Amino acid sequence: MGDVVGSPGRETLKRCLPLARDQYKIDACIANGENAAGGFGLTAQTAEEMFETGVDFITSGNHILDKRDFRTYLESSDRVIRPVNYPPGVPGRGTGTFSVNGSAIGVINVMGRTFMPPVDDPFRAVDVALANLSAQARVIVVDVHAEATSEKVALGRYLDGKVAAVYGTHTHVQTADEQILPGGTAYISDLGMTGPTEGIIGMESEAVLDRFITGFSERFSVEKAGTKQFCAAVVTIDMDSGRATEIKRIFQRGIA
Numbered sequence: 001m002g003d004v005v006g007s008p009g010r011e012t013l014k015r016c017l018p019l020a021r022d023q024y025k026i027d028a029c030i031a032n033g034e035n036a037a038g039g040f041g042l043t044a045q046t047a048e049e050m051f052e053t054g055v056d057f058i059t060s061g062n063h064i065l066d067k068r069d070f071r072t073y074l075e076s077s078d079r080v081i082r083p084v085n086y087p088p089g090v091p092g093r094g095t096g097t098f099s100v101n102g103s104a105i106g107v108i109n110v111m112g113r114t115f116m117p118p119v120d121d122p123f124r125a126v127d128v129a130l131a132n133l134s135a136q137a138r139v140i141v142v143d144v145h146a147e148a149t150s151e152k153v154a155l156g157r158y159l160d161g162k163v164a165a166v167y168g169t170h171t172h173v174q175t176a177d178e179q180i181l182p183g184g185t186a187y188i189s190d191l192g193m194t195g196p197t198e199g200i201i202g203m204e205s206e207a208v209l210d211r212f213i214t215g216f217s218e219r220f221s222v223e224k225a226g227t228k229q230f231c232a233a234v235v236t237i238d239m240d241s242g243r244a245t246e247i248k249r250i251f252q253r254g255i256a
Contacts, residue, residue: 001031001055001232002169002191005202006039006222009195010049012255016194016230017054020250024234028100030107030141032169032191033080034060039202039222041066044073047080057081057098059109061145061170062117065091083111083145085125095129097137103239106137108163110155112146112170122151123158130162138242141235142166149175149189156187164237164244167191172201174231174251184243192231197253199223228255 004013013031020026033055037046040063047058058080065071065082074080074092084094097104108129110122126142133140140163144152152168159166161183167190168175174192181187193202200208203220210217229252236246 001029001194002174003032003035003172003193003195003202004050005035005172005193005195006037006224008222008224008228009193009202010036010046010053012194012228012230013050013055014053015255016252020230020232020234021054024248026234028056028098028105029054030057030059030143031055031194032060032143032145033058034063034145035195035202037067039220041070042080043067043070047073047077051079056100057096057105057107059107059143059145059169061109061111081107081109083109083119084129085110085120085122087120094125095133097133103139104137106133106140108133108140108142110142110144112144112148112151112155114146114148114151116147122146122155126155126159130159139164139237139239140242144168145170147171152189153187156181156185156189160185160187161243164242165235165247167233174249176249178233178247178249180244180247184241184245186233186235186237186244186247188233188247188249191233192229192251194230194232195228196223196226197229198226227253229253230255
């Protein structure tokens, strides 16, 4: 599941995720939660709320450390990770595992460098992460938190045949390029956003427009008015080979 934005995103998650899990017979749900608390960052309370809703594991991105109080939770949690290519010394971990029906699922969170804050090389970082994680889990899923589609596609091709799925987050705009790559890796450039449909990628329009037009604005606030949307993808994985056999994109709009 893509970026969950603010309280509208969490409300939509609570309403739609249980139905989706039942309809598609979903065994495991991974969601990006870096915008879940007020649109910027994550808190222990919002993380636990997402888990109670039916999320099994939370990935993140460049906003994961926006809430300073969350750093202690990030250090102790085994179900919330931050990008693996943050420099040494940053709180938390960039990989993790969780169990589904007795099988381990490995998760890697990596951040792109194009139009993003400075981080270490994502290609080298994911290689190291894979070498360590492959001994723990046959099925591995990678969240690529990046701005540039070309960088996401490059990482998808680079990891094809090495992991079960590579999906993009960060832009809040779902792409229509879901596919199974030649090596058996499910891929989509961006899962999109679960949250408000109105506004500009989840934020109130006025402040975002001020920033573009004048270069100045007040702090962005989550759009609370209007309808909401639910964005995700369902991937079918062969547990023996650790490769994907199908990917289906989900985009529901007009949620009251």
